[in-house]
Amino acid sequence: MSPMETFDAIRARRNVRAYTDRPIPPEHLDRILEAGRRAPSSMNDQAWDFVVVTERDRLRELSRVWRYAGHVADSAATIALVLPVVVDRDERDIRWFDLGQAAMAMMLAAADLGVGSSHAAVGDQDLARALLGLPEDRECAMLLALGYPAGRPLRPIEEPDRRPLDRVVHRERW
Ligand SMILES: Cc1cc2nc3c(=O)[nH]c(=O)nc-3n(C[C@H](O)[C@H](O)[C@H](O)COP(=O)(O)O)c2cc1C
Numbered sequence: 001m002s003p004m005e006t007f008d009a010i011r012a013r014r015n016v017r018a019y020t021d022r023p024i025p026p027e028h029l030d031r032i033l034e035a036g037r038r039a040p041s042s043m044n045d046q047a048w049d050f051v052v053v054t055e056r057d058r059l060r061e062l063s064r065v066w067r068y069a070g071h072v073a074d075s076a077a078t079i080a081l082v083l084p085v086v087v088d089r090d091e092r093d094i095r096w097f098d099l100g101q102a103a104m105a106m107m108l109a110a111a112d113l114g115v116g117s118s119h120a121a122v123g124d125q126d127l128a129r130a131l132l133g134l135p136e137d138r139e140c141a142m143l144l145a146l147g148y149p150a151g152r153p154l155r156p157i158e159e160p161d162r163r164p165l166d167r168v169v170h171r172e173r174w
Pocket residue numbers: 013014015016017066068069118119120121122
């Protein structure tokens with residue numbers, strides 16, 4: 001499959017929560033991770049770490065960290081997005097903003113390769129930390145499940161479930 005145009009990848013990305021059994025080639029998984037590594041961050045701090053999980057048993061366990069993380073169990077790979085435990089609210093906001101950009105970069109790189117992706121939040125932080133072997137000063141902020149879509153493949157979505165552009169965008173002033 002030839003790579004998509006950037007704007008096509010942006011329009012094709014959607015949360016994919018059902019996957020085929022097909023594994024993601026290691027070089028494609030690395031490319032997705034590389035997209036995250038290259039993301040911008042405040043002061044170029046790059047406070048994130050990524051833990052890649054592909055072992056089925058671990059994926060199944062990991063899917064129990066949150067009631068809406070069930071799709072992680074069947075994913076070809078899941079990337080745990082890890083942040084330092086930060087108490088200061090401003091710093092925390094910045095870290096999450098940075099991580100959000102890294103997550104989106106990875107999701108678009110995945111879409112470009114025809115790989116579906118889905119977020120999953122983390123409810124049981126202790127379980128996530130134990131399964132991933134995280135140090136005490138780190139937490140798992142989010143999971144990014146990856147796999148080839150079991151249903152319709154990734155194609156640009158003509159009518160996304162989004163607020164209309166003219167309601168979202170304010171020109172010059174609100
Ligand atoms: C911060 C964040 C947390 C999310 N958590 C979950 C989750 O725990 N489980 C899930 O299935 N989807 C989760 N999602 C996916 C959203 O529900 C999804 O992005 C949204 O409904 C828009 O759909 P789309 O991504 O298909 O365009 C999360 C998304 C974000 C940005």
